[in-house]
Amino acid sequence: MISLDEAVTARLESHGERFEVLIDPDAALAIKRDEFEGDLEDVIAAEDVFEDASRGDRPPETALEEVFGTTDPMAIIPEVIKRGEIQITADQRREMQEQKHKQLVNTIVRNAVNPQQDDAPHPPERVERALEQAGFTVDPMEPVENQVDDALDALRPVIPIRFDEVVMAVQLPADHAGSGQAQVREFGDLQREEWQSDGSWVGVLRFPAGLQNEFYELCNEVSSGEADVRVIKDEDDIGTR
Secondary structure (H helix, E strand, C coil): CCHHHEEEEEEEEEECCCEEHHHHHHHHHHHHHHCCCCCCCECCCCCCCCCCCCEEEEECCHHHHHHHHHCCCCHHHHHHHHCCEEECCHHHHHHHHHHHHHHHHHHHHHHHCCCCCEECCCCCCHHHHHHHHHCCCCCCCHHHHHCHHHHHHHHCCCCEEEEEEEEEEEECCCHHHHHHHHHHCCCCCEEEEEEEECCCEEEEEEHHHHHHHHHHHHHHHHHHCCEEEEECCCCHHHHCC
16 A cells, blocks of 8 residues: 555545545556556555545445445445546645656656767756756656657757667676676676686677666676676677677
8 A cells, every 4th residue: 555645536426425535646547547557455545435535534335335336445446536536736746746757857868868979878967957948847647658759859959869779798707707797687688698718708788778877887886897898889790709
């Protein structure tokens, strides 16, 4: 379950009665779109249906039976959400908007590059400033993934930006290959790997281009700065060195 502070109220008025449930806002939207795939118990603040959630008042069981054909809260909660309206306060809307904004910036930073600077990643601060300059406002009621394309359209007149993936090769020396390769191989999509005759390990990975700096940092960390890392510009060049 989630805390009351994280929940929004979904409300349905029917047959002269009011029914309210407390639910995570993103889960509520997913349920409304028939896209929810998780466990309902994990995204509600109470396994209950209220007449007035703020006071804790419950509707009569006869009303539940009349409107929903059951008194089971776990069966009724999705119906209230699908057939009713999602109520959020100004504070909840502001908090949701701030959270979605951070998620959007993080998504852009992880996946985008600057095509005018050899596909270097954009720092979060630059993306933040560009979104502000472009006047782009995140919709707190819409999933972040549905807003990325609109955000990119708004950003392109302000900064050079492109979503891309990068292929990078790393060679870890023998002294660090054993433990280091286990961490490196999980960073992205491992395209190929080889153990060299000197005991070193070579791996080639594909991942969002905005994570290049993080990959360099990881490789240096697991090898005490002795890793050899390079970007593969031509995928025909993927091979050992």
